[in-house]
Amino acid sequence: MTDNAKAPLLEVKDLVKNYHDGPNSRDILSHLDLVVNEGDFLTILGPSGCGKTTLIRCIAGFEDYDGEICVEGNPVSDPGIDRMMIFQTFEQLFPWKTVKKNIQYPLKINGISDKDELDRIAEKHLELVGLKGKGDLYPHQLSGGMKQRVAIAKGLALNPKIILMDEPFAALDAMTRNKLQGELIRIKEKENATVIFITHNIQEALVLGNRVILMSKDGEIKINMENTIPKPVTPASEGYGEMWKVLNDALWEEDGGEGAAIE
Ligand SMILES: Nc1ncnc2c1ncn2[C@@H]1O[C@H](COP(=O)(O)OP(=O)(O)OP(=O)(O)O)[C@@H](O)[C@H]1O
Numbered sequence: 001m002t003d004n005a006k007a008p009l010l011e012v013k014d015l016v017k018n019y020h021d022g023p024n025s026r027d028i029l030s031h032l033d034l035v036v037n038e039g040d041f042l043t044i045l046g047p048s049g050c051g052k053t054t055l056i057r058c059i060a061g062f063e064d065y066d067g068e069i070c071v072e073g074n075p076v077s078d079p080g081i082d083r084m085m086i087f088q089t090f091e092q093l094f095p096w097k098t099v100k101k102n103i104q105y106p107l108k109i110n111g112i113s114d115k116d117e118l119d120r121i122a123e124k125h126l127e128l129v130g131l132k133g134k135g136d137l138y139p140h141q142l143s144g145g146m147k148q149r150v151a152i153a154k155g156l157a158l159n160p161k162i163i164l165m166d167e168p169f170a171a172l173d174a175m176t177r178n179k180l181q182g183e184l185i186r187i188k189e190k191e192n193a194t195v196i197f198i199t200h201n202i203q204e205a206l207v208l209g210n211r212v213i214l215m216s217k218d219g220e221i222k223i224n225m226e227n228t229i230p231k232p233v234t235p236a237s238e239g240y241g242e243m244w245k246v247l248n249d250a251l252w253e254e255d256g257g258e259g260a261a262i263e
């Protein structure tokens with residue numbers, strides 16, 4: 001067994017990120033350590049501007065940084081198909097391509113050219129996200145929730161080691177959001193995916209995550225806790241109220257008690 005085989009799926013060590021964009025630039029992420037194991041569903045909470053997006057952009061390979069970020073022991077320096085990012089915006093699909101072609105485009109770029117194989121992968125992932133038979137539609141013919149399902153299908157089709165999600169359900173209505181949370185749990189179990197998911201919503205963090213971290217406004221990890229509430233998690237679950245309170249109090253504290261952006 002090599003050393004790499006023993007390494008956790010993702011290890012972040014002493015991560016510092018400073019955009020160096022002016023005389024007053026500061027460290028956005030400050031000596032941050034984090035381990036994510038295969039199959040984890042990690043949810044990230046923290047006040048606006050604390051560096052959540054910056055953290056997963058560093059993990060995705062979109063930013064340079066000081067410190068170490070390793071996937072299976074290999075340092076991250078560039079974007080790669082082992083890490084797929086899914087964003088909040090509904091406009092992450094090419095409007096001139098059908099749903100199927102949107103899913104297939106990154107596959108083609110990554111060397112899959114066999115048409116039957118491309119169709120098989122697109123169909124499998126459309127079915128996975130509940131959009132069977134919708135492959136020939138264009139993005140403008142889809143609702144916001146359907147667009148996010150396609151974005152998830154597109155990300156999963158590349159079979160990444162880690163899925164990075166930046167508030168993907170924040171712009172959805174409550175019902176659709178609820179439904180997609182359930183779908184994501186089902187997909188995660190079926191594909192044994194590893195997910196890192198940013199949210200502003202404590203309930204969402206507890207419903208989805210087997211582990212929840214809360215970042216401080218100084219870009220440090222203030223809370224890193226196992227979610228021990230038995231699945232499926234609902235606000236009526238035993239232990240939910242206690243965990244919700246710990247996270248809510250910590251967020252209020254980070255916001256200086258001036259009104260936390262919390263649901
Ligand atoms: N490209 C950039 N150049 C310079 N500063 C940036 C850049 N991107 C983000 N920042 C700064 O880094 C800090 C953290 O931003 P980031 O987007 O990571 O926060 P966040 O926790 O995701 O916030 P939100 O919850 O509002 O999405 C902010 O002060 C922001 O202004």
Ligand SMILES: [Mg+2]
Pocket residue numbers: 052053054166
């Ligand atoms: Mg953000």
